[in-house]
Amino acid sequence: MPSKTVDSLQDLYADELKDVYDAEKQIIEALPKMAQATTSDQLRQGFEMHLEQTRGHLERLQQILSRHGINPGNKKCVAMQGIIKEGDHAIKLKGDNAVRDAALIAAAQRVEHYEIAAYGTLRAFAKDLNHGDDMALLDQTLQEEGDTDKKLTKLAQKINQMALATQ
Numbered sequence: 001m002p003s004k005t006v007d008s009l010q011d012l013y014a015d016e017l018k019d020v021y022d023a024e025k026q027i028i029e030a031l032p033k034m035a036q037a038t039t040s041d042q043l044r045q046g047f048e049m050h051l052e053q054t055r056g057h058l059e060r061l062q063q064i065l066s067r068h069g070i071n072p073g074n075k076k077c078v079a080m081q082g083i084i085k086e087g088d089h090a091i092k093l094k095g096d097n098a099v100r101d102a103a104l105i106a107a108a109q110r111v112e113h114y115e116i117a118a119y120g121t122l123r124a125f126a127k128d129l130n131h132g133d134d135m136a137l138l139d140q141t142l143q144e145e146g147d148t149d150k151k152l153t154k155l156a157q158k159i160n161q162m163a164l165a166t167q
Contacts (some may be wrong), residue, residue, distance in 0.1 A: 098162035
């Protein structure tokens with residue numbers, strides 16, 4: 001695949017927006033599978049709630065892309081493909097339910113950490129480019145991603161203890 005040319009921070013911003021747009025679409029496809037794989041009602045509800053939140057993230061990105069006349073096209077977020085592939089591994093694990101749920105949380109947190117990095121970068125670009133309206137939307141999503149990560153951490157503490165009890 002030929003390298004993409006970016007001659008300005010605005011070009012890079014547009015390219016990164018397209019990348020995270022595809023990442024969110026991939027997450028929307030992956031979350032129902034993760035929700036189905038868990039045995040924890042609390043984790044399932046968390047995945048389902050985050051699915052709805054992720055749809056909102058995609059809508060915000062569509063607003064930003066539209067505002068700048070950017071077509072997301074068919075750019076693929078290769079990083080998210082890899083993270084989701086690891087999540088698929090967690091879904092297919094056999095054995096103790098609590099241990100598998102712990103693996104699902106680990107996979108979900110990898111997704112969240114990637115998104116936190118991506119949205120933090122986009123917010124910084126938006127600030128530098130004086131795109132205040134974009135910055136507000138990106139900041140809202142970044143806050144939600146951070147909140148989701150904290151909820152996953154809290155739930156992991158409980159599920160990890162359950163997984164330890166099976167040893």
